[in-house]
Amino acid sequence: MDSVNAIASPRVDGALVLAGRFQRSVTFGVEQLRQYDSVLATPFDLRCYTTNRFIRSVEPYRGVLLTTLITEAGLPDSVPGEFKRTVFVAVGRDGYIVTFSWHELFNTPIGESVLVAYECGGRALDAEDGAPILFSGADILPAPRHVKRLARIEAHVLGAMA
Numbered sequence: 798m799d800s801v802n803a804i805a806s807p808r809v810d811g812a813l814v815l816a817g818r819f820q821r822s823v824t825f826g827v828e829q830l831r832q833y834d835s836v837l838a839t840p841f842d843l844r845c846y847t848t849n850r851f852i853r854s855v856e857p858y859r860g861v862l863l864t865t866l867i868t869e870a871g872l873p874d875s876v877p878g879e880f881k882r883t884v885f886v887a888v889g890r891d892g893y894i895v896t897f898s899w900h901e902l903f904n905t906p907i908g909e910s911v912l913v914a915y916e917c918g919g920r921a922l923d924a925e926d927g928a929p930i931l932f933s934g935a936d937i938l939p940a941p942r943h944v945k946r947l948a949r950i951e952a953h954v955l956g957a958m959a
């Protein structure tokens with residue numbers, strides 16, 4: 798579904814907040830996430846980047862594309878073209894952070910498999926499973942950008958250093 802059922806509201810526990818240099822701040826609970834078109838990921842092996850350790854095999858995730866949520870919040874547009882120098886910072890409840898650029902999400906195939914997942918192998922994910930999970934399906938080693946308990950997506954518009 799395209800229309801917004803996302804509510805601009807104060808943070809609710811377990812909800813995902815998009816804030817910073819978006820056109821508006823938006824909060825999504827799982828029920829809101831489920832109202833968008835969903836994407837089914839392919840199964841993969843979760844493997845740590847730092848140690849190359851195999852963690853586990855993951856059944857197909859179902860979720861909403863991160864680009865869909867970003868589009869709901871609105872890319873920055875106060876200066877022409879600034880949306881192209883935006884980076885998105887994803888933050889877990891524990892403070893764990895990963896980054897995405899506008900280019901990789903909107904101008905490369907990577908963005909077509911970056912999901913905020915709420916289901917795995919046909920079963921709803923709960924908080925203990927790490928829901929909602931942000932996951933980048935095209936990464937070489939998936940564990941770093943497999944963020945459990947995703948809490949926030951921030952938009953930052955970069956400028957050149959003086």
Ligand SMILES: Nc1nc2c(c(=O)[nH]1)N[C@H]1C(S)=C(S)[C@@H](COP(=O)(O)O)O[C@H]1N2
Nearest residue numbers: 845852889890891893940941943944945946
């Ligand atoms: N919220 C959150 N997600 C995270 C991390 C973290 O510290 N916090 N670590 C990442 C890294 S580096 C690894 S290797 C895996 C570890 O997955 P596991 O906790 O299921 O073993 O989670 C990834 N997702």
Ligand SMILES: [Mo]
Nearest residue numbers: 845846847940
């Ligand atoms: Mo890791």
